[in-house]
Amino acid sequence: MLTPRISGLVATAVLAAVAITPAALAQQPGLTADTIKIGTFGALTGPGYLYGKLVMNGVEVVFDEINAAGGINGRKLQLIREDDRCDAAAAIGAIQKLVHQDQVFALIGGGCSNATFAARDAIEAAKIPTLIFASVHDGITTPPAANIFSTALTSSIESQAQLAFAMQQNAKRIAVISMRDAWGRARYAPLMAAFKANGITPVADEELSPDANDATAQVLRLKAANADAVLMVLYPKPAAVFIRDAQKLGFKPLNVGQTGIADPSAFEEQVGVPGATASFRTISMVKYTPDDPAVDKWRRLVEAKFPGDRLSVFNQFGIGSAQVLVEALKRAGPEPTREKVIDALAGIRDFKTDVYPGPITCSETDHRCHKTPAWLAKDPGGPIRVLAVTPVER
Amino acid sequence: MLLLSYLVMSGVTTGALYALIALGIVVVNKATGIINFAQGEFFMFSGFVAWMLHVQMGVNYPLTFLLAAVVGFGLGCLTDRIAFRPIAKTDVVSLVLATVGIAFMLKGLARVIWGGKADYLSFPPITSTDPMMIGNVMVIPQQLAVLAGTVAIVVIFTAFFRLTRAGKMMQATADNARAATLVGIRTDRIYTLAFGTGAAIAAAAAVLTAPLTLLYPDIGFAFFVKGFAAAVLGGLMSLPGAVLGGLIVGVVESLAGGYIHSSVMEVSPFVVIMIVLVLRPTGLLSFNKIRRV
Numbered sequence: 001m002l003t004p005r006i007s008g009l010v011a012t013a014v015l016a017a018v019a020i021t022p023a024a025l026a027q028q029p030g031l032t033a034d035t036i037k038i039g040t041f042g043a044l045t046g047p048g049y050l051y052g053k054l055v056m057n058g059v060e061v062v063f064d065e066i067n068a069a070g071g072i073n074g075r076k077l078q079l080i081r082e083d084d085r086c087d088a089a090a091a092i093g094a095i096q097k098l099v100h101q102d103q104v105f106a107l108i109g110g111g112c113s114n115a116t117f118a119a120r121d122a123i124e125a126a127k128i129p130t131l132i133f134a135s136v137h138d139g140i141t142t143p144p145a146a147n148i149f150s151t152a153l154t155s156s157i158e159s160q161a162q163l164a165f166a167m168q169q170n171a172k173r174i175a176v177i178s179m180r181d182a183w184g185r186a187r188y189a190p191l192m193a194a195f196k197a198n199g200i201t202p203v204a205d206e207e208l209s210p211d212a213n214d215a216t217a218q219v220l221r222l223k224a225a226n227a228d229a230v231l232m233v234l235y236p237k238p239a240a241v242f243i244r245d246a247q248k249l250g251f252k253p254l255n256v257g258q259t260g261i262a263d264p265s266a267f268e269e270q271v272g273v274p275g276a277t278a279s280f281r282t283i284s285m286v287k288y289t290p291d292d293p294a295v296d297k298w299r300r301l302v303e304a305k306f307p308g309d310r311l312s313v314f315n316q317f318g319i320g321s322a323q324v325l326v327e328a329l330k331r332a333g334p335e336p337t338r339e340k341v342i343d344a345l346a347g348i349r350d351f352k353t354d355v356y357p358g359p360i361t362c363s364e365t366d367h368r369c370h371k372t373p374a375w376l377a378k379d380p381g382g383p384i385r386v387l388a389v390t391p392v393e394r
Numbered sequence: 395m396l397l398l399s400y401l402v403m404s405g406v407t408t409g410a411l412y413a414l415i416a417l418g419i420v421v422v423n424k425a426t427g428i429i430n431f432a433q434g435e436f437f438m439f440s441g442f443v444a445w446m447l448h449v450q451m452g453v454n455y456p457l458t459f460l461l462a463a464v465v466g467f468g469l470g471c472l473t474d475r476i477a478f479r480p481i482a483k484t485d486v487v488s489l490v491l492a493t494v495g496i497a498f499m500l501k502g503l504a505r506v507i508w509g510g511k512a513d514y515l516s517f518p519p520i521t522s523t524d525p526m527m528i529g530n531v532m533v534i535p536q537q538l539a540v541l542a543g544t545v546a547i548v549v550i551f552t553a554f555f556r557l558t559r560a561g562k563m564m565q566a567t568a569d570n571a572r573a574a575t576l577v578g579i580r581t582d583r584i585y586t587l588a589f590g591t592g593a594a595i596a597a598a599a600a601v602l603t604a605p606l607t608l609l610y611p612d613i614g615f616a617f618f619v620k621g622f623a624a625a626v627l628g629g630l631m632s633l634p635g636a637v638l639g640g641l642i643v644g645v646v647e648s649l650a651g652g653y654i655h656s657s658v659m660e661v662s663p664f665v666v667i668m669i670v671l672v673l674r675p676t677g678l679l680s681f682n683k684i685r686r687v
Binding site for chain 1: 397400401403404407408411505506514516518519523525532533534603605606607608610611613616617648650651652655656657659660
């Protein structure tokens with residue numbers, strides 16, 4: 001006869017056995033015996049497609065590689081895309097569709113910051129493991145939502161890195177030119193905090209509209225302030241206008257960009273004035289330029305799967321992020337649940353990917369997992385070079 | 395003094411572009427009595443067409459200019475046929491909303507056609523990119539091209555309205571559409587011509603501006619807002635007023651940015667407009683009397 005204690009243990013064992021049966025697994029949305037449905041959202045159309053569609057293409061080649069090797073514990077990864085058009089309402093709609101209609105198991109996505117930030121509540125409410133691949137808004141990961149992690153640099157990390165880089169380059173008179181829309185403010189505020197933390201006051205603090213077609217006034221004011229470095233919190237369009245006018249007026253400081261201007265080649269073309277971008281430096285989330293032999297494998301895979309595409313830094317955002325998600329799915333074991341994947345993401349430490357400049361580290365309290373911006377430069381007409389890596393908050 | 399020269403020069407260049415947008419708004423308003431909210435999108439769409447012709451197809455710049463103006467004209471005529479003529483007898487609000495609808499359609503179409511090419515499209519410079527000195531002021535030759543182009547367009551359209559039969563018929567229709575109909579003017583054709591002409595001016599502005607800026611599907615609205623402000627400042631019915639308004643808006647924002655702070659650039663022209671409209675509600679160069687009812 002079983003004692004009450006032994007009976008209790010047996011009952012617990014039976015319950016545990018039932019809990020991990022295929023029937024129980026079937027209750028995990030998006031999970032079957034042979035597939036894991038992963039949802040992705042971002043701009044598939046419109047100017048934000050760089051941070052959406054191209055990044056998703058990077059995710060997909062990683063998934064293809066995993067699937068070709070047998071999947072994760074025998075399950076193939078299936079990617080379902082939703083277009084948020086960089087629009088807040090569309091992003092919320094995309095999340096609702098992926099979670100409730102497509103019933104995906106996990107999410108990897110987020111291109112435009114404002115759209116992703118708007119969707120944060122919907123993602124958090126769904127309690128679905130989510131990895132952000134490109135959106136940089138601090139509010140997406142701070143304060144941390146239990147289920148949302150990011151492999152994108154966040155705006156506060158980038159702002160700190162911009163100032164740190166200028167100081168490393170021995171700039172003594174550092175100025176700021178910024179957009180003050182929602183995107184700009186998300187970077188401007190932490191940038192000013194970084195100045196304060198370093199005991200520095202910018203020698204000039206100018207504003208430029210996202211739609212500006214002339215920056216003569218701003219250039220003249222920065223020149224009058226004798227700035228030797230200008231931290232640019234600008235989209236490529238106003239940044240190109242600023243650089244052109246700076247060249248016109250003979251103002252040649254160190255121009256320090258951020259991931260809003262992530263492609264120095266495209267930026268050089270947009271500026272369109274030979275030599276004007278010679279002193280322009282910008283942040284990259286990834287370590288390698290698209291033509292670096294280190295990413296040959298990924299170039300082949302991307303260009304084979306998406307004829308007409310050239311491997312870009314945006315593809316690499318997706319590649320790195322997908323490798324982190326795959327790792328978390330593996331760590332969740334053969335009977336994964338959403339909770340196990342969230343725990344696995346929170347437990348990732350010093351994980352090396354094929355593309356990021358430094359290892360990825362998440363924690364229970366800090367879901368900003370990427371803190372190693374790389375600095376890019378492009379000599380006029382020459383190739384893009386990776387100058388340095390600036391670890392922040394490590 | 396040097397600072398002032400630089401700021402005035404850049405303000406005049408930017409203002410010339412606002413003036414062109416304002417001209418298109420005024421041309422349509424004079425003939426039809428409505429504000430065409432799609433004027434900025436005509437500008438944007440024609441700019442993309444010009445980019446396609448010049449950059450993708452290798453068409454030379456003068457021919458690109460001409461073809462873009464033709465496409466713009468066609469776009470304007472089409473707008474008249476699908477969004478104005480069928481509802482011409484309804485109230486003004488419906489007519490204005492129809493142009494808003496056209497604006498959204500054109501923006502969406504541009505996203506579909508050109509949205510996947512890059513985030514911002516650059517148009518190669520048509521002049522040397524090396525600055526040149528005029529007196530003590532350094533200017534980019536493209537700025538001079540914009541100014542020259544604007545002057546040429548203003549002269550051409552002034553001559554058109556003053557000297558041609560079509561131009562005079564447009565003036566007559568604007569003054570009194572019913573009377574114009576009674577004397578045999580086909581006012582429906584005049585409306586088509588007005589929309590076409592307004593859009594062609596926007597296209598010309600886009601081709602002139604493209605090398606100075608970058609093209610993206612949302613570029614039209616920002617230009618429309620400034621152009622509309624310039625048109626209001628000039629009096630909404632006056633072609634010289636539109637030009638003057640554009641130049642004032644451009645110069646005021648440049649001077650405010652240089653002498654006060656760059657954060658007041660965007661708002662400064664609107665402050666000036668408010669002051670002008672309080673003192674002179676019909677605008678600077680409109681001499682219509684306000685009737686109290």
